[in-house]
Amino acid sequence: MSSTLSLTFQYLTKTKNVAAVDVLIAGLDSSHSVTRDNALRALLSRPDAKGHREVFLRLKSLDAECRAVVSQRPERLARVAGEAMRNPDAAVSAAACEAILSFRLYDAMPALVSLVCEPEQPNAAAAAQTIAKLTEQLYGELCAPEERAVRRDVDGLRRRVTSALESGVVKFRGHRRREVIEAFLLVAKQQNIVLRQILQHPQDANHQAIIEILSTSSQGGAIRLLLSFLDEPQLPQVIKNVLAVRCDLKFVKNLLQTVNSMTARIAQEALGRIDRLDWAVPGHPLLGKLNEAGQRDAVRLLVATSIPREQVLKVLSFLLLEGTTEGRRAAAEALARFQGPEADALTVRALNNRDPAVRASLIRQLRPRGIPGAMSLLMRMVDHGHAEVREALRDCMPEFTVRHFLANFDTLPETRLAVAGNMVRRIDTDSVPILRKEMDSLSPVRRRRAVQATAAMGLVRELEERIIELLSDEDHMVRIEVAKALADCDTAPTWDALRDALLDRSVIVQEAAEQSLEQISRSLARDVGQEQLPQTETEEVLP
Amino acid sequence: MNHLVWGLVGAAGGLALIYGAIHMAKRLTHRWHNSHGGLFCSLCRVHRLDRSARRLLKQVVQYHRLAQPARVFIEPYWLDPTRLGAPLRGRAAEVAALRSRLFDLDPASAV
Numbered sequence: 001m002s003s004t005l006s007l008t009f010q011y012l013t014k015t016k017n018v019a020a021v022d023v024l025i026a027g028l029d030s031s032h033s034v035t036r037d038n039a040l041r042a043l044l045s046r047p048d049a050k051g052h053r054e055v056f057l058r059l060k061s062l063d064a065e066c067r068a069v070v071s072q073r074p075e076r077l078a079r080v081a082g083e084a085m086r087n088p089d090a091a092v093s094a095a096a097c098e099a100i101l102s103f104r105l106y107d108a109m110p111a112l113v114s115l116v117c118e119p120e121q122p123n124a125a126a127a128a129q130t131i132a133k134l135t136e137q138l139y140g141e142l143c144a145p146e147e148r149a150v151r152r153d154v155d156g157l158r159r160r161v162t163s164a165l166e167s168g169v170v171k172f173r174g175h176r177r178r179e180v181i182e183a184f185l186l187v188a189k190q191q192n193i194v195l196r197q198i199l200q201h202p203q204d205a206n207h208q209a210i211i212e213i214l215s216t217s218s219q220g221g222a223i224r225l226l227l228s229f230l231d232e233p234q235l236p237q238v239i240k241n242v243l244a245v246r247c248d249l250k251f252v253k254n255l256l257q258t259v260n261s262m263t264a265r266i267a268q269e270a271l272g273r274i275d276r277l278d279w280a281v282p283g284h285p286l287l288g289k290l291n292e293a294g295q296r297d298a299v300r301l302l303v304a305t306s307i308p309r310e311q312v313l314k315v316l317s318f319l320l321l322e323g324t325t326e327g328r329r330a331a332a333e334a335l336a337r338f339q340g341p342e343a344d345a346l347t348v349r350a351l352n353n354r355d356p357a358v359r360a361s362l363i364r365q366l367r368p369r370g371i372p373g374a375m376s377l378l379m380r381m382v383d384h385g386h387a388e389v390r391e392a393l394r395d396c397m398p399e400f401t402v403r404h405f406l407a408n409f410d411t412l413p414e415t416r417l418a419v420a421g422n423m424v425r426r427i428d429t430d431s432v433p434i435l436r437k438e439m440d441s442l443s444p445v446r447r448r449r450a451v452q453a454t455a456a457m458g459l460v461r462e463l464e465e466r467i468i469e470l471l472s473d474e475d476h477m478v479r480i481e482v483a484k485a486l487a488d489c490d491t492a493p494t495w496d497a498l499r500d501a502l503l504d505r506s507v508i509v510q511e512a513a514e515q516s517l518e519q520i521s522r523s524l525a526r527d528v529g530q531e532q533l534p535q536t537e538t539e540e541v542l543p
Numbered sequence: 544m545n546h547l548v549w550g551l552v553g554a555a556g557g558l559a560l561i562y563g564a565i566h567m568a569k570r571l572t573h574r575w576h577n578s579h580g581g582l583f584c585s586l587c588r589v590h591r592l593d594r595s596a597r598r599l600l601k602q603v604v605q606y607h608r609l610a611q612p613a614r615v616f617i618e619p620y621w622l623d624p625t626r627l628g629a630p631l632r633g634r635a636a637e638v639a640a641l642r643s644r645l646f647d648l649d650p651a652s653a654v
Contacts, residue, residue: 002647
């Protein structure tokens with residue numbers, strides 16, 4: 001724009017001469033685009049309602065550039081839009097609604113609310129709908145950080161809109177427009193005095209409407225408001241009831257997310273005040289609609305609430321047997337907090353679950369519960385192929401770990417050594433490295449015990465090389481046990497090593513080696529005999 | 544005594560006359576400051592137009608019968624030399640120069 005023309009418009013914008021408004025209005029219809037844009041800017045900058053009205057009337061015909069200019073100062077059109085809404089001509093009021101929404105004329109809210117509150121106002125329905133949509137737009141801005149950055153004082157705007165809606169809520173009895181209440185709940189904070197007063201007085205005409213909307217609205221803002229009450233140390237009873245009756249998926253998902261974002265202590269405090277949730281029933285359709293994470297979070301939530309434990313246990317039972325993978329796992333973990341015959345029975349019943357994580361959780365609970373026959377149940381599972389289950393078995397049967405076995409080896413009766421050793425081998429998967437380390441010990445007693453334990457556990461073949469080395473140990477007691485242990489190993493290196501041991505300086509070692517060699521010979525002969533037997537039988541059968 | 548009374552009445556009348564004159568002048572000034580004529584004059588002053596330029600602009604306004612004379616300052620259309628009638632055709636060059644000055648436009652170009 002030329003500097004002279006700019007000077008002209010600067011003067012027309014600032015002059016107190018009201019004739020400038022007429023000139024600028026004429027400029028709005030100019031064929032010269034620079035004049036048009038500048039006239040629009042100047043009119044929006046001036047406080048004259050006449051100019052704003054003319055801009056408003058031309059909104060539909062404005063090009064994109066001019067609409068952008070209007071978007072920079074939309075508040076100037078709010079009053080005019082409010083006036084246009086009162087126009088009995090449906091087309092004018094519809095255009096006003098459209099303009100209010102497309103330019104986000106939040107400052108038109110008081111005019112809209114006042115229109116709704118007027119008795120027998122023909123445009124009240126349209127105004128109510130505009131209120132609802134406009135508030136949704138504001139809520140969208142409040143939720144979007146990038147839009148908050150564009151607008152300077154979003155919180156101030158929220159306060160103004162809330163304040164305008166408050167007057168509509170107070171007059172609800174007269175207009176009965178649900179949209180106004182819903183819009184109010186969308187932007188109000190839980191500390192809002194009007195909201196508090198209505199919630200505290202059930203006899204209030206608006207009380208029922210507010211409760212009904214809080215119980216049914218799927219609007220994000222209403223759900224946010226409802227959940228924000230969880231932060232309060234004193235949860236109002238009416239809100240407690242609303243939280244209890246809401247069974248819609250959107251609300252429950254939001255509830256679970258809110259609880260998830262809380263620290264454990266705060267979540268415990270907040271949820272401890274909830275003693276009823278209508279969806280906390282076995283087989284409730286909502287539980288089936290929750291995804292993996294949802295069921296997991298639902299379990300954590302239910303456990304933290306004050307809902308009767310029997311009821312929670314029933315839901316856990318349902319999820320443990322019919323839930324998603326994550327739901328089952330969470331239920332199995334949560335079951336540890338429940339005592340009593342029902343919980344014990346559920347633990348045993350769910351022990352056959354195919355998910356190793358669930359099994360592992362339940363296995364860890366068996367012995368602390370003192371369930372009769374728990375040990376035999378555990379022993380039946382020692383051959384389970386999954387590492388997680390084996391680890392759980394090791395955790396809950398510490399007496400069957402190799403370290404424990406070594407520590408108590410000398411006190412165990414000889415008749416039970418083989419059985420115990422076999423169990424240890426199957427449960428403790430880290431046996432071999434521990435035994436190898438023990439065989440490297442400086443103490444001859446520990447080395448000897450390691451060899452004995454290896455033999456009892458049937459792990460001589462796995463540690464054959466190291467055991468053969470110990471046949472040259474300086475301590476003859478160790479060598480004796482090695483010579484005895486090698487009887488279980490019929491390989492060529494063992495045979496050679498035992499043959500060498502026949503020349504040991506200790507007679508007892510020689511005798512032990514001789515016995516082992518004999519045992520290996522017998523074993524080999526038996527094996528050969530068994531292999532030949534079927535051949536003979538076959539020969540007899542063949543013609 | 545009579546002289547004193549007449550003197551006071553005369554003084555009061557004089558004061559009322561002065562007050563009325565001031566009031567009238569204020570109203571006229573206010574009206575002028577909120578009129579299209581006043582706006583036109585103010586814009587002439589803003590652009591430091593001399594007497595002949597002002598007179599020429601007034602003639603253009605009269606020719607186009609503009610209800611708001613200040614429009615000639617924001618719409619180059621009115622100062623387009625090709626749209627001038629017979630009375631102003633002789634001063635087309637001056638109008639073009641004025642248009643160029645107010646809108647920074649090429650004097651030869653038509654809008």
